[in-house]
């Protein structure tokens with residue numbers, strides 16, 4: 001008697017879905033990958049535009065803490081596909097990586113396209129069948145997967161399914177979170193999506209908006225509550241964005257949601273103590289303009305000087321001690337979180353309580369989930385991609401095991 005080969009459908013061709021495919025292709029299964037977009041890995045390619053921070057070089061214990069409450073739930077998957085394994089995997093695809101000064105890991109050429117190209121070639125060579133322009137619309141009443149395609153609706157029967165549909169940021173790249181409807185209809189709880197690694201609105205004056213939108217604010221310390229981060233950020237037309245802001249964005253977002261208010265504190269001169277700044281600013285001005293005096297005495301100029309003008313009352317400039325305190329702890333009031341469509345990533349999605357240890361939905365046996373569609377969040381630094389790859393692999397291996405048990 002011949003046994004038919006089980007068929008697995010993976011829906012979503014981002015890092016998580018592709019890694020699930022890679023894990024499944026080593027089993028005796030037929031693997032089909034579907035994506036709504038005309039090509040695969042669009043968000044991954046977009047990540048390449050800013051250098052493709054693939055992972056982070058810090059040791060695993062601190063690495064795992066970056067996922068907050070989700071750390072213990074993600075840990076087994078990440079330990080089994082850790083940052084070094086990811087670097088080895090990229091190297092096997094012909095893409096060597098290096099550790100940047102911040103400990104972040106990048107491909108030598110900072111690009112995503114060569115890695116994606118080599119990966120897709122290898123996956124297709126191993127038997128992966130890809131179907132683009134297939135937008136998943138949930139299940140039919142008989143349990144088949146339903147897709148909208150350019151030639152009409154198509155029903156696909158699969159023995160197991162891996163959903164890797166992404167979060168809710170940058171929907172134009174494919175992850176529009178419409179899938180929440182189909183899963184909620186089948187009784188799966190979904191934590192509301194919220195922006196993560198996002199910017200914030202600030203009520204800039206017209207002068208600030210028109211003169212400084214796009215200006216980087218370098219070498220500052222940003223603080224909120226007990227968290228602080230040394231780095232840089234960018235003034236945008238509506239407010240602030242960039243890596244320094246993203247590092248604190250989860251706490252700022254939650255404070256805005258809870259209290260409708262959040263004030264970020266900026267140290268514009270982190271390498272000078274308050275005492276030294278006070279002394280420097282107490283020197284006689286000798287007829288210099290305030291702009292010249294600030295530049296010469298305190299090294300504050302350009303966008304930093306504009307921020308001081310924006311956030312301090314005029315009287316502060318006539319008192320050296322108050323001015324020094326303002327430079328060391330400038331209060332910047334945030335009005336709102338920027339929309340999720342602009343965020344680098346999203347928090348929310350399918351809670352871990354809905355999943356078993358193999359990333360299978362407890363209420364829907366045979367349906368596995370991976371990547372950013374799960375309810376976890378992490379700062380930028382390569383943590384996002386690492387977790388997407390790791391959960392994709394775990395879900396793929398879980399699906400293979402589940403099929404094996406049923407054979």
Ligand SMILES: Cc1cc2nc3c(=O)[nH]c(=O)nc-3n(C[C@H](O)[C@H](O)[C@H](O)COP(=O)(O)OP(=O)(O)OC[C@H]3O[C@@H](n4cnc5c(N)ncnc54)[C@H](O)[C@@H]3O)c2cc1C
Nearest residue numbers: 012014015016036047053136166174175371372382384385
């Ligand atoms: C500008 C930018 C820069 C980034 N830079 C980095 C970085 O340097 N380092 C890092 O770690 N992370 C970075 N990220 C985040 C990282 O890219 C994502 O976390 C990661 O791509 C998520 O992978 P995923 O496979 O879960 O989902 P996605 O990559 O979003 O893939 C989901 C796929 O599912 C498909 N899909 C969705 N719904 C359907 C449907 N109904 N039917 C069929 N297909 C569907 C989509 O078309 C998409 O291809 C960046 C993100 C952005 C926006």
